[in-house]
Amino acid sequence: MSPNAIVSVACIPMRLPFHHWSPPPLFAGRPRDKLDSALVRVQTEDGTVAWGESYCVEPRALKAIFETLIEPLARGKDGDDTTLLPAMQRTLHNLGRSGPVVHALAGLDIALWDLRAKRAGVPLHELLGGKRRNRVRAYASLLQYYGDAGKLDAVTTRALDEGYTEVKLHERTADALAAVRRATGAGIPIMVDTNCAWLPDEAPAAIAAMAPYDPFWIEEPIWPPEDDRALASLRDAGGIPLAVGENAANALALERMAEQAVVQYVQPSVIKLGLTAAWRIAQRCADGAVTCAPQVAFFGPGYLASLHLIAAQQKEVSLERLYVELAHVPYGRSVPIENGWVGIPDGPGLGADPEAELAAGQYSN
Ligand SMILES: [Mg+2]
Incomplete structure (x- = not known):
């Protein structure tokens, strides 16, 4: 396997408790006391670890999307390959062109930018x-x-x-x-x-x-x-x-x-x-x-x-x-x-x- 082959893609929900000096505001019809997103952790064969973030409406749903749809398509692929993400978007397109699958891919996209910049030894900008x-x-x-x-x-x-x-x-x-x-x-x-x-x-x-x-x-x-x-x-x-x-x-x-x-x-x-x-x-x-x-x-x-x-x-x-x-x-x-x-x-x-x-x-x- 090439050193830059993706060996794992993990979704780690990040639900940060917060307060804003007032009772919890309503979000999607419910009181909200945490600000939710999910970390996306990508690791390559050579041990490089890169990070992205996905919008997360429901942690269990997003984790399932990563486990069943995203990781199987990404594993073994070259993390430097800029055609990987577009190819995955196309493969998954009939699961919806907006919503959680798209959000999962967004987090992977950010992680791949982090990965490419880390491997090049340069800041992302x-x-x-x-x-x-x-x-x-x-x-x-x-x-x-x-x-x-x-x-x-x-x-x-x-x-x-x-x-x-x-x-x-x-x-x-x-x-x-x-x-x-x-x-x-x-x-x-x-x-x-x-x-x-x-x-x-x-x-x-x-x-x-x-x-x-x-x-x-x-x-x-x-x-x-x-x-x-x-x-x-x-x-x-x-x-x-x-x-x-x-x-x-x-x-x-x-x-x-x-x-x-x-x-x-x-x-x-x-x-x-x-x-x-x-x-x-x-x-x-x-x-x-x-x-x-x-x-x-x-x-x-x-x-x-x-x-x-x-x-x-x-x-x-x-x-x-x-x-x-x-x-x-x-x-x-x-x-x-x-x-x-x-x-x-x-x-x-x-x-x-x-x-x-x-x-x-x-x-x-
Ligand atoms: Mg706004």
Whole structure:
């Protein structure tokens, strides 16, 4: 077997307990007290270990997908072979062009980038043409406080005190935005993510009500999120820039949205679509009116992959960081956030591996 032959692909769910100084928010209809994704560990014959991350709706389902579908196709293949992932996508296409199988492949894709860069002895950003900046600004992405002005004020103030200079809210009302604007004063960008709050005919008035408080962008204003015609007409109505992408059905759908400038910011999630696809979308946005601003609501190898992407892409954007307290902060020592900034790791591959307790599955349940 060649030294670069893949000998194992393992899925290690990573369910990080968190709190955000408020009762657990609802996610998919249930109270949420853990932030879930899954580590993907790839090992080659020569002992090299590389890491990726997949979106994880249900750990048991994702593990089964890796065991029954992903590992059998990857085992024995050359980890350097850039045709491996496209071939697997094609082989598995009739299991769905969006959803958990695609998310599993996204995690494998990130791990293969880590593997290739490690074997080449270069930081991942070198494989993307090199970093264009040595550090990127992180923005504090607050979870939901359901319009509680007191809590929004307190948490925003806390983030500013820690050195963050940009904030994102997951709120739906002008009053919530107003509370945060009062806390920040003018000059601090505030993004507003509504998580698909409005039907197309409800959105214009709701956004107009927010305008006096100067939101930087409105993220996912429309239900359903893939309604590109409704998004385009909302964009044409003018006013505040729009952002969309984390719920894109697949990479091509988001690439088309970028190509057609349906919104001003497209937000690929590398743990859903893979780094290869997200980088292609970033390149589609290299010049022109649309900016690639990856969605990064996760903390593992996908977070680092997004950091390398942001470091290497032409347009400067900030890195999303969920503003919560975690039971364990991945890369808290190796790639720390300091005063609202993150340095770009220059070690081989992603530049850091998950800590031993994460790799051992300490947060798998
Ligand atoms: Mg979002």
